[in-house]
Amino acid sequence: MGVIGLGTEGAIVTTRIEQLLNAARSASLWYMLFGLACCAIEMMATGAARYDFDRFGMIFRSSPRQCDLMIVAGTVTKKMAPRVRLLWEQMAEPRYVLAMGGCAVSGGPFYDSYAVVKGVDKIIPVDMYVPGCPPRPEALLQGVLELRRRIAAGELGPRDIESLTAAARAASEAGTETES
Amino acid sequence: MTKPIRTEEIEVSMGPLHRGMEKIAEKRTYFQYMPLVDRFDYLAAMLNGALYCMTIEKLAGMEPPRRAEYIRVIMMELNRIASHLVFVGTLGLDLGASTPFIYCFREREEILDLFDLVCGARMTFNYMRPGGVAKDLPPEFAPKCREFLKKMPARLREYDDLLSNNEIFVERMRGVAKIGADEAVNLGLSGPTLRASGVGFDIRRFEPYSVYPEFDFDVAVREEGDCLARYLCRTEEIRQSLRIVQQALDGLPEGPSSTRINMNLKPAAGEVYHHIEGARGEMGCYLVSDGTTTPVRLKWRAPSFSNLAVLTSALPGWKVADSVAIIGSIDVVLGEVDR
Ligand code: SF4
Numbered sequence A: 001m002g003v004i005g006l007g008t009e010g011a012i013v014t015t016r017i018e019q020l021l022n023a024a025r026s027a028s029l030w031y032m033l034f035g036l037a038c039c040a041i042e043m044m045a046t047g048a049a050r051y052d053f054d055r056f057g058m059i060f061r062s063s064p065r066q067c068d069l070m071i072v073a074g075t076v077t078k079k080m081a082p083r084v085r086l087l088w089e090q091m092a093e094p095r096y097v098l099a100m101g102g103c104a105v106s107g108g109p110f111y112d113s114y115a116v117v118k119g120v121d122k123i124i125p126v127d128m129y130v131p132g133c134p135p136r137p138e139a140l141l142q143g144v145l146e147l148r149r150r151i152a153a154g155e156l157g158p159r160d161i162e163s164l165t166a167a168a169r170a171a172s173e174a175g176t177e178t179e180s
Numbered sequence B: 001m002t003k004p005i006r007t008e009e010i011e012v013s014m015g016p017l018h019r020g021m022e023k024i025a026e027k028r029t030y031f032q033y034m035p036l037v038d039r040f041d042y043l044a045a046m047l048n049g050a051l052y053c054m055t056i057e058k059l060a061g062m063e064p065p066r067r068a069e070y071i072r073v074i075m076m077e078l079n080r081i082a083s084h085l086v087f088v089g090t091l092g093l094d095l096g097a098s099t100p101f102i103y104c105f106r107e108r109e110e111i112l113d114l115f116d117l118v119c120g121a122r123m124t125f126n127y128m129r130p131g132g133v134a135k136d137l138p139p140e141f142a143p144k145c146r147e148f149l150k151k152m153p154a155r156l157r158e159y160d161d162l163l164s165n166n167e168i169f170v171e172r173m174r175g176v177a178k179i180g181a182d183e184a185v186n187l188g189l190s191g192p193t194l195r196a197s198g199v200g201f202d203i204r205r206f207e208p209y210s211v212y213p214e215f216d217f218d219v220a221v222r223e224e225g226d227c228l229a230r231y232l233c234r235t236e237e238i239r240q241s242l243r244i245v246q247q248a249l250d251g252l253p254e255g256p257s258s259t260r261i262n263m264n265l266k267p268a269a270g271e272v273y274h275h276i277e278g279a280r281g282e283m284g285c286y287l288v289s290d291g292t293t294t295p296v297r298l299k300w301r302a303p304s305f306s307n308l309a310v311l312t313s314a315l316p317g318w319k320v321a322d323s324v325a326i327i328g329s330i331d332v333v334l335g336e337v338d339r
Helices: A017-027 A038-047 A081-090 A101-107 A137-152 A163-177 B019-023 B047-061 B066-094 B099-119 B142-164 B167-173 B180-185 B225-250 B305-310 B320-330 B333-336
Strands: A002-007 A010-014 A068-071 A097-101 A128-130 B270-277 B283-287 B295-299
Touching: A017 A137, A017 B167, A038 A068, A038 A097, A038 A101, A038 A137, A038 B099, A068 A081, A068 A101, A097 A101, A097 A137, A097 B099, A101 A128, A128 A137, A128 A163, A128 B066, A163 B320, B047 B270, B047 B283, B066 B099, B066 B142, B066 B225, B066 B320, B099 B305, B142 B167, B142 B320, B167 B225, B225 B320, B305 B320
Parallel strands: A068 A097, A097 A128
Antiparallel strands: A002 A010, B270 B283, B283 B295
């Protein structure tokens, strides 16, 4: 962005529309009210009084249509995976995904379980990983702040949705084939 | 006026959080499995940990020192309060009141701070050990805990103002989904869900374990059997738990907080069942050992799982809008239902 002239009447700022949009997107990440396991309780705690997501313009919404950010908080099991994928598909672009906790990152403590998908990135693309079991609210906040920084910096620009979707669907089918 | 939509029939579909926890137990040693136990009922992880350790102790014929028993009781009751606070907060949230949620989580944070002090974790503690607890209480614990106990009664009155005396909330709960005493017993309900139907069964009182007989507390019972009774039972339980923590803090004996035991524990071959009063009801653990370092079979008796059975008879006939109140009042934790 560049500033042309600063006067008493205000300032003229030149920018690209993408930059402006990215700045706006990063400042109001509405997240989906959607928890899968223990980590969801920590996510709730982060939204409550002491840590307070609201001060970052983050408000939970119950419908995926209204959400920008999906915080995958908890264990993605093989039975749940298609539903997680569906919810992600229902979100409008631009959408971001944050994998919260060891389970969503890589299967976590259930790395050798027959019922668990070893990381949510097997079924949907993930923009930010926050490890921990569960991550403390401070860690989640840091993950969100870093995500905001990357959005504002344009690092998470428009994606090639077609190929992403195809890749993710293939992975999802591979990951859930054992389900009856 | 349009007719309200009513629930006619329901089908409970389980398994979206099935993580294979019982099977995993068969490939871990008794100690290695301990951290996973916390992820079972994650709102009351101290209770899970204590149950697991008590079961192993029963199997191996050990007795923890008295100080450890007292510390366990303090932790279990604090965790029960924290769990009920989440219940009160989210029930309010389900019924459209978002303020109680913020208030309840504020108090819950104070309990989590106490846990943080003791074991460095907020939710998944890994604090209980067969033969005692992982670490003795730090010196700052008792004063901080007393401070909390002093604060809490006034905070409970705040919740009463927000919910128990709130006409909208009460009207949505009173008389909804009544469960009779016979039905409750036949369905195998336990915990506050059962006690709200007039059956005063509390394992802490009727089959005492640990050092519970030494404490003076009342079993919270309500006769009505409706959603409101289930809610009031839990708020009353918070008060009783505060009393227990107070007494345990006052009577905390000196001495060691754990016994030294072999990390490669090999309990003698045999099987054992132990149960405690969890935050949601009768929580049980069935363990079979063949004398090696890993259990042959581990089975959890999860109170939420059994309590869910009531939905098939409690929901039909009520408005769809009531279902959030009914499901909320049973207080299920899905980590425990699906394991
Ligand atoms: S990462 Fe840990 S705390 Fe989070 S859902 Fe998995 S087991 Fe639970």
